[in-house]
Amino acid sequence: MANQSWIHATLALRLLRIDAGLGGVCIRARSGPVRDRLTAMIDPTARRLHPAISDEALFGGLDLSATLASGHLVQENGLLETAGPLILAMAERTTIGLAARLAVTLDKGHDHTLIALDEGAEYDECLNPKLAERLAFHIDLSDCRLDGTTEIWSQTESTIALADVTVPRGVTEQITRIAGELGIDSMRAALFAIRAARAHAVLNDRKRVTSDDLEVACALTLAHRATRVPEPQTAEEPPAPPPEQIENNRSEESLDLPDELLLEAVRALLPDNLLNQLTAQKARAGRGNGTGAARKGNRRGRPLPSRAGRISDGARIDIIGTLRAAAPWQTIRRNATGREGLQIRPADIRIKRFEEKSDRLLIFTVDASGSSALTRLAEAKGAVELLLAQAYARRDHVALVAFRGTEAEVLLPPTRSLVQTKRRLAGLPGGGGTPLAAGMMTAFEQATQATRRGLTPTIAILTDGRANIALDGKADRKQAATDAQQIARVLRAHGTDTIVIDTGNRPEPALRNLAQTLDAAYLPLPRADAERLSKSVVTALGD
Amino acid sequence: MQPFPFSAIVGQDEMKQAMILTAIDASIGGVLVFGDRGTGKSTAVRALAALLPPIKAVKGCPINSAKAKDVPDWAELGSKRVHEAPTPVIDLPLGATEDRVTGALDIEKALTKGEKAFQPGLLARANRGYLYIDEVNLLEDHIVDLLLDVAQSGENVVEREGLSIRHPARFVLVGSGNPEEGELRPQLLDRFGLSVEVTSPKEVETRVEVIKRRDAFENDNAAFMLRWQAEDAAIRDRILKARKSLTKLKTPEKTLTDVAELCLALGSDGLRGELTLLKAARAYAAWRDDTALTRAHVRAVAPMALRHRLRRDPLDEAGSGTRVARTVEEVLG
Numbered sequence: 001m002a003n004q005s006w007i008h009a010t011l012a013l014r015l016l017r018i019d020a021g022l023g024g025v026c027i028r029a030r031s032g033p034v035r036d037r038l039t040a041m042i043d044p045t046a047r048r049l050h051p052a053i054s055d056e057a058l059f060g061g062l063d064l065s066a067t068l069a070s071g072h073l074v075q076e077n078g079l080l081e082t083a084g085p086l087i088l089a090m091a092e093r094t095t096i097g098l099a100a101r102l103a104v105t106l107d108k109g110h111d112h113t114l115i116a117l118d119e120g121a122e123y124d125e126c127l128n129p130k131l132a133e134r135l136a137f138h139i140d141l142s143d144c145r146l147d148g149t150t151e152i153w154s155q156t157e158s159t160i161a162l163a164d165v166t167v168p169r170g171v172t173e174q175i176t177r178i179a180g181e182l183g184i185d186s187m188r189a190a191l192f193a194i195r196a197a198r199a200h201a202v203l204n205d206r207k208r209v210t211s212d213d214l215e216v217a218c219a220l221t222l223a224h225r226a227t228r229v230p231e232p233q234t235a236e237e238p239p240a241p242p243p244e245q246i247e248n249n250r251s252e253e254s255l256d257l258p259d260e261l262l263l264e265a266v267r268a269l270l271p272d273n274l275l276n277q278l279t280a281q282k283a284r285a286g287r288g289n290g291t292g293a294a295r296k297g298n299r300r301g302r303p304l305p306s307r308a309g310r311i312s313d314g315a316r317i318d319i320i321g322t323l324r325a326a327a328p329w330q331t332i333r334r335n336a337t338g339r340e341g342l343q344i345r346p347a348d349i350r351i352k353r354f355e356e357k358s359d360r361l362l363i364f365t366v367d368a369s370g371s372s373a374l375t376r377l378a379e380a381k382g383a384v385e386l387l388l389a390q391a392y393a394r395r396d397h398v399a400l401v402a403f404r405g406t407e408a409e410v411l412l413p414p415t416r417s418l419v420q421t422k423r424r425l426a427g428l429p430g431g432g433g434t435p436l437a438a439g440m441m442t443a444f445e446q447a448t449q450a451t452r453r454g455l456t457p458t459i460a461i462l463t464d465g466r467a468n469i470a471l472d473g474k475a476d477r478k479q480a481a482t483d484a485q486q487i488a489r490v491l492r493a494h495g496t497d498t499i500v501i502d503t504g505n506r507p508e509p510a511l512r513n514l515a516q517t518l519d520a521a522y523l524p525l526p527r528a529d530a531e532r533l534s535k536s537v538v539t540a541l542g543d
Numbered sequence: 544m545q546p547f548p549f550s551a552i553v554g555q556d557e558m559k560q561a562m563i564l565t566a567i568d569a570s571i572g573g574v575l576v577f578g579d580r581g582t583g584k585s586t587a588v589r590a591l592a593a594l595l596p597p598i599k600a601v602k603g604c605p606i607n608s609a610k611a612k613d614v615p616d617w618a619e620l621g622s623k624r625v626h627e628a629p630t631p632v633i634d635l636p637l638g639a640t641e642d643r644v645t646g647a648l649d650i651e652k653a654l655t656k657g658e659k660a661f662q663p664g665l666l667a668r669a670n671r672g673y674l675y676i677d678e679v680n681l682l683e684d685h686i687v688d689l690l691l692d693v694a695q696s697g698e699n700v701v702e703r704e705g706l707s708i709r710h711p712a713r714f715v716l717v718g719s720g721n722p723e724e725g726e727l728r729p730q731l732l733d734r735f736g737l738s739v740e741v742t743s744p745k746e747v748e749t750r751v752e753v754i755k756r757r758d759a760f761e762n763d764n765a766a767f768m769l770r771w772q773a774e775d776a777a778i779r780d781r782i783l784k785a786r787k788s789l790t791k792l793k794t795p796e797k798t799l800t801d802v803a804e805l806c807l808a809l810g811s812d813g814l815r816g817e818l819t820l821l822k823a824a825r826a827y828a829a830w831r832d833d834t835a836l837t838r839a840h841v842r843a844v845a846p847m848a849l850r851h852r853l854r855r856d857p858l859d860e861a862g863s864g865t866r867v868a869r870t871v872e873e874v875l876g
Contacts, residue, residue, distance in 0.1 A: 021761065055638035062650065073651040096724055100678040101637050107585055107677075130724060133580045163762055172758070176750045185743045186581025190754050452728075 003148030005141055008220060009038055012137040016113050019162055019199040022136035023106050024114035026127050029141035037149050042115055046085040051093040083111030091116035091127045099128035106134045136192040138224035160207055165198045167209045178262055183227035192221040219265040309351035321350030361397040361414050361455040365443040367463035368404040369434035377430045380462045380503055384425055386534035392418045399446050400424055403439030405432035406473040410442060414450055436467035437483035447496045458497040464504035465511030488517040547760055549590035550774035553753045554744050561737040561847050562591050567785045567826040571819055572736030573716040582741045584719040585677055593775050595630035596783050602626045605663040606670040606710050615710055617661045631672030633665050637681060645701050661708050666699045669714040679718030680727045687731055694734050736819045738851040740864060785829040792825055798836045801875060808874050811852040820848040838875055845871050
């Protein structure tokens, strides 16, 4: 008995052969015999890409070695220049840049199909959504075992041409409706469903799309895009169509397939972990631009050992390394070519590499309100000072935001100056209301500015959590809490790392809620001294 | 394959209007289309080329010069005959290198003849036309810097490999992107005259129509193109007419005050906002074949002209478009 997803995977590959306009398929599976068996079915002429592929390899460019050897310009063909299937290995590592390049290629015409092999282990580790959007199918083979696979590949050529397949009336409406039920926003999904239905009809030697084709097509193209599970319809019978309409339909008969049946086909394929996937997608959307991670470039930063590479735009050549690589060969080359002088071949070229780590910025958002001042302001100040010392050792940047009274203010814009920070902090007066929302807002502004400058911001909020001043400066406890929650949602959506430190005498439930909204570490610190406070923060930061 | 015809795009009126306005008056300064995946951003931008009336240019000139005397020496053109050519719409691919954008040493000539010759890049070809960047927010930083400079000065300066060349590069930027995947620097945002946000249509009927037309485009291309190219031609004629009437259009003092007040109330940076708003309103009036500029015209184009020039308010979930609309209500009543 063949595994269901295996059947779908082979079917997807066959449909892609019939209609390249389907874009491609994303196959999510770890490397293993099952995947090997599937990839063996792909056209052997398919070219392989990898996530770190260079633009020259993709789009072509100057063939330096051939040009130098022959003395006239030799252009190299890129992988994308000739049509055909492409296999993208380790697709989950695809950068947004490569995804965009491939997406544009897929958009332009129907010459390429992309088979993305996604080996992601976690939910949030998967093919870039931009690229996934342009592939009609998405098959998860992680649960498929080898004994569930079969050879069901028959090479019979269909006699029907794709253009001859007719689609019955009402099908477009029906597919659109179903896509709506499943909460699919993109218009591509429905287009793919119709294409897939046509291709499936060709596969089965039919000149007309039948309900069978439609069911398979919807299941294959819509299920993985669903953002909500459709409600099963109540058993209420739909009103029978008026008799005259039936008369009309006879000429160009439409399919008599209720929506519910189609939805059922899709629902059977909906992943059980739809919610997990959705949260993963959200989280990824927030952390879009990859700041914070170590970036390997070849312009700035800590030098790494140089590597063999090609001369390309923006690359810096390591001259010493290149000469060293070329030195041992000089005599041989001179004898071979009969030329005098230094002989450097493209293989000798060494490229400089640097690792650039974006600096971290700690934004301390300190509650200096009356309630805090009475209890813990001094301790919070002490903790910040301890953290500052550590930040100094790590060369982190520090910014200081304080909120009290009716508003928040930036006491210190991002700086590395320890002395200045200490002085400002010591001079911080306490008293007044707790405009928590305003404080978070100011911290957020600092964080976005910092991100733009290439820093990785982390916000540490120190408060006792009794927000009582709303954003507009009015003393309204309820509004203040709502405002704080709202900003927390914005912060989370932007993917800014946050820590909430409860400095109250007792843990404050409202603050715990806020931390949950922020997806932040929550540290209740009743009766903590500065030393413990700073220790907790360092652990929470995952130093 | 020919691009999907502009007039066959269902709905998305604001986006289509913005494209038409920039076709009427290129000095408005291009369109930025931001939106979710699968909303037809790229389709619309690619369709723009068919709307643009042809220009007069010297045949074979690498920078599309209008007059024979403007042809640069390095082009080494024999005859300098002026002919009618389609307005250039040049695609700037994401993977483009600096060499390809600005132009560089002609390696072929350098190797075979030992000559130092200039090979013009994309900026040269885009002169007097449009430069289109799909996924503009994912463009490499160094290319963005280069574009900002050239878009500002209207001149491309190449100083490399012993070459010293400068040539005019006046082009209109047209870009599309998905804001979720990365933000655009405010400096680059500002270079776009108009910006529109697109979402996928919410009504089932509209969605069905989109799919039907796309399906017809792919499966019955010849008949489909015949039907819609005629519509495109009608729009093109109307654009030409609007260009003519633009010169005769009067701008009353009162409208100028309206524009200034609106921009003040919104706190948009610099005077570029005012200028673009005024130009866009004039183009809109010309498109509608009205003889004088009124408040209604300003109101209609204010969101697309000002939306991307506001300071970001992170709490405003409705987006800056609504903020502009609200202020328009307050100021213009």
